[in-house]
Amino acid sequence: HMVTVRYADGKGWYEPRVEARAPIPMDPASAVLHYAQEIFEGLKAYTLPDGGVAMFRPEANAARFAQSAQRMAMPALPEEIFLKSLHEIISIDRQWIPGGEDGSLYLRPFAYASEVFLGVRPSLEYLYLVIASPVGPYFSGGVKPVSVWVTPDYTRAAPGGTGAAKCGGNYAAGLSAQAEAIEHGCDQVVYLDAVERKYIDELGGMNVFLVLDDGSLVTPPLTGTILPGITRDSVIKLAERAGRRVEERAISLQEWRDGAASGRVREAFACGTAAVITPIGTIKSLDGDFTVADGGPGEVTMGLRKELVDIQRGRAEDTFGWVHRVF
Ligand code: PMP
Known part of the structure; x- marks a missing residue:
């Protein structure tokens, strides 16, 4: 699946959705394709010994995402929306979280300038998304330098x-x-x-x-x-x-x-x-x-x-x- 939340200047973040993962339509003049106004995060969800599911310090990823947004002249995504979007995708894609000691569901929250506009200034519209992908252990057969x-x-x-x-x-x-x-x-x-x-x-x-x-x-x-x-x-x-x-x-x-x-x-x-x-x-x-x-x-x-x-x-x-x- 994927989570999407839209942003428009004057309106703020709106229309949060969880939907089947699919290509996102993009106009050739979408600002991000030309001026690279885009930020992302990476973190993991994994299974605990009691069968529960956890993430490691997602609040820190939310804070860094906000700092990245600030540097790239993008609107801050509230921590609450960031955390909720992760909870949503983990809930709906729970069966994709590998069990066992090492596997995890890699989460990739990102946001980009989606305004159709060819000019160098901060976009007035953004799209925030989260996608997920199961990953095995980084090292198989012991840690390698x-x-x-x-x-x-x-x-x-x-x-x-x-x-x-x-x-x-x-x-x-x-x-x-x-x-x-x-x-x-x-x-x-x-x-x-x-x-x-x-x-x-x-x-x-x-x-x-x-x-x-x-x-x-x-x-x-x-x-x-x-x-x-x-x-x-x-x-x-x-x-x-x-x-x-x-x-x-x-x-x-x-x-x-x-x-x-x-x-x-x-x-x-x-x-x-x-x-x-x-x-x-x-x-x-x-x-x-x-x-x-x-x-x-x-x-x-x-x-x-x-x-x-x-x-x-x-x-x-x-x-x-x-x-x-x-x-
Ligand atoms: N430096 C760079 C350039 C990176 O891409 C990463 C991975 N996010 C790190 C450092 C390590 O950061 P973190 O511990 O938050 O994954």
Whole structure:
């Protein structure tokens, strides 16, 4: 199925509907096709051990969707409509939620400029939709480290740009960098900052953390050029609760490379909704390749992963109130 809600200037959000998933008619002059005014979110619904169904921190996705809307000059969708639309699609497509430990129903809320108008100004009409798709485990047969390519050519976002928004254009702009990573035999691209080409921003679809030899974590700060990952935020809160120091600060590629050589950097991992937490294996760049330790799953990385997945899946106590039960 799909959920649709319309928006018109002066009228607000109206006509919420759940209907059979079908193509959406689009005029060739629909604003989004020309000026890419579009935003989206991604999250999962999954089965709990008692047979219930839950989502992980959907309120955080609602908040980020509102922030993305603000950056893209789009009207904010109230949290209530966002959450209700997810409940609706989960209810009607419940039989598509895979059972078992690892599967989930991936939910994709998105909104785009639907006004038929060829001109550069914010659209006066929008369409919000939610579609869903069952997904299996991200890793079959155990967590595998991701290999990454530090792109010398491309940046993801510049100061003042759209890096902190989850808009389709960011991903279109990342396709060439992703292709470059694949050509170099890597799974994901690492973006450096656009100004000095020196500091790590994030991966193509994940945030980055380093574990230092004193047990502390470091991660690039939210200065507007990276996506404020919900997994990133959860990792910070879990680590801090366990008494670990977490520093959000600029990390240069040089610090990563030198730290790997000296042992100052003990582990590196990436995190995001899809893979949750995954070790970073080989780091390839024009200045040569390196790994942190042996490039395998580190103890802190795997500990955090287990802790987070256990909370998500209802196997550990949810002291932060992150698990949003639908049934
Ligand atoms: N950065 C980028 C560019 C992403 O696409 C994602 C995936 N949404 C993330 C980071 C991780 O964000 P989250 O933990 O909210 O999935």
